[in-house]
Amino acid sequence: MRSLHAGAMLTSVADMEATADWGKLYLVLAALCLCYIGKYFCTADLCVVQVRFTELDIVTTEQLSFLYAVGYFASMFGKVAAGMLCTFFGGRCVMIIAAAGYVAATLLFSMVPERASYAYAAFVALWACVGFFALGLASVALVSTATDWIPAAYSGRLMGIVSMAPQLGDAAARLCLAPFLDLGWHVVFRMSTVVACTVTLPVAFCVSSGPASVGPVGERSLSRKLIATPRSSPSQYCTGLRSLFAQPFFWILCFLSGTLYGTRVLFLLFSTNYLSMTYCREATDTKACLLDPHTMSMSAAASSAYTMLGCVSVLLVGTLKDNFPRQHRGATLTLFVAPLFATLMFLSVLGPDLPFTTAASAVAFVGFCLFGPLKILGAVFAVDVGGKELKSTCTAFIGVFDNLFGILMLIGQGCVRGDWGKIFGTLAVLSCFSLVCSSSIWLSDFHAHRRVVALSPSASQPLLVEPVEHAQQMQPKLA
Secondary structure (H helix, E strand, O other), X not given: OOOOOOOOXXXXXXXXXXXXXXXXXXXXXXXXXXXXXXXXXXXXXXXHHHHHHHHXXXXXXXXXXXXXXXXXXXXXXXXXXXXXXXXXXXXXHHHHHHHHHHHHHHXXXXXXXXXXXXXXXHHHHHHHHHHHHHHHHHHHHHHHHHHHXXXXXXXXXXXXXXXXXXXXXXXXXXXXXHHXXXXXXXXXXXXXXXXXXXXXXXXXXXXXXXXXXXXXXXXHHHHHOOOOOOOOOHHHHHHHHHHHHOOHHHHHHHHHHHHHHHHHHHHHHHHHHHHHHHHOOOOOOHHHHHXXXXXXXXXXXXXXXXXXXXXXXXXXXXXXXXXXXXXXXXXXXXXXXXXXXXXXXXXXXXXXXXOXXXXXXXXXXXXXXXXXXXXXXXXXXXXXXXXXXXXXXXXXXHHHHHHHHHHHHHHHHHHHOOOHHHHHHHHHHHHHHHHHHHHHHHHHHHHHHHHHHHHOOOOOOOOOOHHHHHHHHOOOOOO
16 A cells, blocks of 8 residues: 555654654644635625625615525535545645635625626625635635644644634634724725735645655655645545445534534624614614614624634633543533523523623623534544545535535524524524534443443544544555
8 A cells, every 4th residue: 555645644643743843733723724714804794794785775684694695505515525626636725726716706796886786696696606615615625734734633622723713713804894894895895805815825835735744755745736646536435435424423413513503604694783783772763873883893893702702612622522531522512512502592582682791791602602512523523533535525514514504594584584582592492403413422422432342441542533444444445
């Protein structure tokens, strides 16, 4: 069997200590995170201007929900495409393509005349492109590239750090773009393209496809190429795909991630609307209050706490996942999903009538409970289940479920037209399903541990990896 190529992932602590440069690893992860933060400037810009979009009748509330839904629908195709492209050619190439795509689409979006007869059709087409490249290709490519560099023993805590990039990016975008609202929504979008393009440059020119220390001397130069060496043949890929689809655990992860993502979508996109509503509830002229730039800035700043606490959650869940006893690794999910369910039940009863400060605190706590489990599922658990060769594909299919639930939530939000009591009630039901799935993972992990101990008391392989590794042993070895 051929030696591992330059894009291969390190698989043990010994490999990491013997071959890797920790300083270089952290610089690479910082560059990847910076690039991914730029992506959120090209997706959060619409969130920042959405109140002005609807109040100035550029689009209706229903059209805005449909616009978001189109982006998530397009991203499903992007994630499937990214799963295959990353498997065959590596994640770095896909990251650069994705950045070029969403920067170009956002720039064109800013050039559409808002009162033209074709304006909404152009908005839909261009936002679909943003969805395909930013929400589709970029997320899968980030996981693929980062896990090529990160050793498996450190996947939880290091991928937890990497997974904070979306939260930091969204918070940074909202805080940085909100002051430009006074200059017009076009300026907000153009500033997004400037930032996104700038932060992509380090990945494009300084980051290689994988650690150059992996592989024989003759292959080390491969890591400098834009496109990595193909990782498997189509027939071997299909064989592994059938094995992946045969695992019930994989589908539980998909449904859990989807239910969490549906909640995340509504809070991420419409928390500013909810907070603006609570801020202006007692105003004499509600419409004037909603259009006031001070209100928009206040709600944007308050909603950023939702993503900032999400960063803490992601890092905490990743660390716990690496350090918990293997029979309780699923507990890292349940311990966060349970209070999420309780908070959404509280909001479903009192949410529409809460004062601004309490509402902002509740939204922030939802972010703390939600983002950690959600991000670790796609960045760590999916890699455990898919293994080295199918990690991108596993991440992609989990992303498809994410976007499917996201679309359903956006359609529902458009139907209830801002009735936050109904929205929070629906999200409470969704989080109940999340709690059932996360508890199932915990119980499955616990019972699997007991079976492994009964068969081999000295076994030390992480449970989430074991079923996949067994399936991979049944597959043909790579040439």
